[in-house]
Amino acid sequence: MEPAYALTVDPPATERRSVALDMASKQPFERIVEIHGPTVLRVCRAVVGETDADDAWSETFLSAMRAYDRLPPDANVEAWLVTIAHRRAIDVGRARSRRAVPTGAVTERADSSEHPDADTELIAALAALPDKQRWSVAYHYLGGLPYTDVAAILGGSAAAARRAAADGIAALRQAADAGELGGGRPTPTKSTSQKPRTSKEAS
Numbered sequence: 001m002e003p004a005y006a007l008t009v010d011p012p013a014t015e016r017r018s019v020a021l022d023m024a025s026k027q028p029f030e031r032i033v034e035i036h037g038p039t040v041l042r043v044c045r046a047v048v049g050e051t052d053a054d055d056a057w058s059e060t061f062l063s064a065m066r067a068y069d070r071l072p073p074d075a076n077v078e079a080w081l082v083t084i085a086h087r088r089a090i091d092v093g094r095a096r097s098r099r100a101v102p103t104g105a106v107t108e109r110a111d112s113s114e115h116p117d118a119d120t121e122l123i124a125a126l127a128a129l130p131d132k133q134r135w136s137v138a139y140h141y142l143g144g145l146p147y148t149d150v151a152a153i154l155g156g157s158a159a160a161a162r163r164a165a166a167d168g169i170a171a172l173r174q175a176a177d178a179g180e181l182g183g184g185r186p187t188p189t190k191s192t193s194q195k196p197r198t199s200k201e202a203s
Contacts, residue, residue, distance in 0.1 A: 133168030
């Protein structure tokens with residue numbers, strides 16, 4: 001008969017070795033925040049607006065930190081974070097809708113110089129879009145995700161996500177042409193620096 005410890009020690013030890021190997025092949029979480037934090041913040045601003053963006057960003061990375069150990073080493077980290085941000089943004093939006101805040105009691109946000117790339121006019125224009133258009137524009141153009149990943153987050157097909165983003169961009173251009181967006185300021189375009197990262201680049 002095998003000793004009892006053979007049944008209780010070996011499986012946990014094997015599991016620990018597996019987890020250790022997975023973690024050794026992944027970036028430290030602090031590095032994940034450093035690499036992807038600015039992108040996630042831009043997405044949060046576009047989805048929930050300036051006032052609630054910091055809360056959505058914090059909730060996103062708190063949730064991500066708790067789940068990071070279970071993330072496969074070859075996962076698309078950026079798509080994973082944007083998925084979490086999408087869920088947290090919806091939660092923040094629901095919480096905001098339950099709050100009865102008098103107009104005169106709205107707290108001013110910290111000076112926008114803390115976020116040099118802030119564009120309140122663009123964010124206001126995005127806020128006027130229907131949800132799916134706003135999300136598709138934010139996740140594709142600001143988050144840098146391909147339409148297949150956007151569709152996985154929002155549901156539906158990549159073609160539907162592409163159409164929603166195109167309709168959103170068309171509405172933003174119309175607002176810009178009408179002088180409602182910084183007097184004709186350019187609408188979002190994908191930056192080459194925002195292209196989706198591969199699993200090797202995220203590792």
